[in-house]
Amino acid sequence: MSLPATPTARDRRRWAQYLVDERAEARVYRELAARRSGEERAILLALADAEGRHEAHWLELLGGEPTRLPSPGIGTRMLAWMARRFGSIFVLALAQNAESRSPYDTEPYATARMAADEKVHSEVVRGLAARGRRRLSGTFRAAVFGANDGLVSNLALVMGIGATGVAPQFVLFSGVAGLLAGALSMGAGEFVSVRSQRELLDATQPSADAADALPDLDLDANELALVYRTRGMAEADALARARRVVHAAQTQDPSHPYGPEAADAHDHDVVGGAFGAAASSFLFFASGAIIPVLPWLFGLSGIPAVVIALALVGIALLATGATVGLLSGGPPLRRGLRQLAIGFGAAAVTYALGLVFGVSLA
Template sequence: MSASESGHHEPRGSEPEPQQGTSAERRRWAQYLADERAEAHVYRRLAASKRGEERAILEQLAEAEGRHEAHWLALLGGEPARMPRAGLRTRMLGWMAGRFGSIFVLALAQNAEARSPYDDEKRATAAMRADEKIHHEVVRGLAARGRRRLSGTFRAAVFGANDGLVSNLALVLGIGATGVAPHFVLFSGIAGLLAGALSMAAGEFVSVRSQRELLDATEPGSLGDEALPDLDIDSNELALVYRARGMGEEEAVARARRVIAEAHAGRMPARIAGPDAYEVVGGAWRAAGSSFLFFASGAIIPVLPWIFGLTGPAAVVVALALVGIALLGTGATVGLLSGAPPLKRALRQLAIGYGAAALTYMLGLLFGVSVS
């Protein structure tokens, strides 16, 4: 009976004695070995593109996978005669790690780490099962860092493309269902593209510009900076500035004394507001341009069949197919960015887009019958 079977778990770092096991068990252990090696490779490839703390975290994750690898290698008594390939998901992560942004790879790795194969594996130690759960939280934290770094421009691009797909598909299908000539459907689609893209760009510009103006009005200004050298280090109101903005009394006093001491010593910069006082929200023009281009890139897809001369049911079927593929792509992207299962979000996005198109198509049929 092994230590794990008897209820006594092996200490971290100890290696189990080689086990004979059945042929099925040994194949399973070899698969675990291949998967652990592949996962370590993913983390090393991600670490190679990072610096500082994130690189160190990823390298330590790779080391942890190496400990698990050593466990299965010892259990097998050495390299198996036939080494299986790692799972498809892990191989895909390894391929993506060197070619795509780490946010997408980490989001997929987060989902993969959430499904530990060791929960029902009696040959895995309790420490290994615990490691897998902690790995999920570590990867979740790294992915969260990446999500926070995503600019408003990128988010506007993703959602702008989706809005263009759905709104213009609904428009051309609704117009087409009324029985008008194909060239009218085409012109309506192009008009909808331009109107929607301009509306999205204008809305994004106003939103970002307003947010920046709001931050300008609420963040500490530089009006009092020139007075810092003249303040008494023991008797002044600078601490009240920090307390008014949410700091505790002791922290506010300590910061005020530090800032005034820097001003007295002539060290620069001596400022009331620290370098982290302003939240960067992105440029209004960049956000507007991004929204315009990506809405247009989405909105042009439903119009493509009519641009290339298709008409009637053939044009509708092709438009639905093209938009369906694009909706699946944007839905999967949103799922990745939110840490949710990509397939589930992709199917939800497809259902919403097709639902909107079906409703407008039926309304178009209704109006077409009424007009006739």
Template structure:
């Protein structure tokens, strides 16, 4: 069977040995995977515009070149093809139903596990392409992470704080031998206290940050004095030096501003050109941040209390609370791992151990106090 001719500057790494049936099955798997990945990139491109769309389409085109390589080795379209591997199928499903940030995070991991480095029938250019694809997808995912980072951080922090703190609270109260009604009351009180604290803290934080930005913005206090400044000796240069310009740059800027002010109509108040101030939109609104923090915390804190809300008690309520919180902790941990390009299961397990560790401490303390009170 003929192998593809190498392109200029490319070195074929394909084996000269006669291909076996096992080789052909492996090529067919590569073929369907490349097709599926190209389809994912085209689906993502359909939702994007501008530069990101062009980049995604270029990635799909590159996967198409790899597909052609395996088609050539197979001697045309096989009569039967395997399914894409599990990871590639998952990418395809997510590309149809979820935002691009999740898909790109998964694709980043997939591109980093290319088998072509050790594949004797792949070209050196194909192996190099996969490494470059990994960096391209990492860059695209990084853009999405930056857009998502503020809201996502608040959501994960608030929900996990509610999960862990209220689980620890109900475990500790329950371990003392308290009645189910007291455990439920403690859980609801913990939810409200924690959510209100989170909301109030976020309100104060954002409002204070906006006030600090407003205090550091340039003002028009000295605008009326500009036309009366001496052209050759004026303190306006000092203003620009406080804003980070060098002495020479500040002198040149001040001279230009004063010349403009002298030439302006004296009947119209002249305004000093305003330098870039604080970006209030980046900080966001205090009430919106407070409400979001309240809801994120409450959404997590309600989960440990659900068994008692529905009338369960004793070991059954404790077991169900641990199960529900465990699922929630592992879900948020996996999502953090997915978006950060790290192994989702490892992050999920870390989140679970942290939450259950805190609950174990308060449970043991509750047992201790329960024994002493008994």
């Protein structure tokens, strides 16, 4: 792409904006690195160094440090604020979106290497965010599902019962009963689900007995190849792999990892703990289910109670949907509006049914 002979004032303002944004992003990565250790810390510091190279490019074009610099963009400022106050999972999820929307693809003064860096950065940040999501996903899944189910089911319950025209005390009692019954059911169901899934994963782990037997196997004729064939390897590849493994075991070669490999070490992290998932599901269902009941709990009834319940639940549904969107790397507003539509749709159906039964009972 050919560049203009003389950069304009607008070009220089854009370069200055890039400069402050690169500096702010580098600070975000360094602040995240300060909270991490080992490999993740090294990766984050390497990302900060890469942003520093981009910063140097814009400084060179500007001819040195400008006397006045603009403020970083709103998205970059949000990242910096969250990096100082919250865990890295939210920040990395936002950074993943930011890196994937780099302006350097269409910026004539950015080098091809800088544009390529940003694409790679997006994938690196996605990988770091995925690590955090794996560690969080089991309990977080139970928490989000629990809160959302509590909001939707109890809103639908109190809307449906309230529409029949019963006394406010009965609506309140029904809401509290729905809260307790639903929270207990969710907690117990989540415990059984997670415990069963972990037991299934344990059953897929290779036995240590097979690894102990490796030194005594025949190098040329052994059944270890069958293990690899059950995992999808072709017969010739499985046999070659088995021979290498047996040879390493017999020679006690410490540089070669021998033995049937274990199942994915991340599997249990993704599933989470049974007690943690059950507790999260119970508590978050209860915290969600109490929100639709609050107007009746404080003595309101009729249309005012319904309007306030809908407003409170709407805010909560938007918040849970946006949180899921942030952590999954998706658009928060769209996820929040989807949650809102589902919750209000269920409430509208039960409210209509309550009106029908209220009329028929009158």
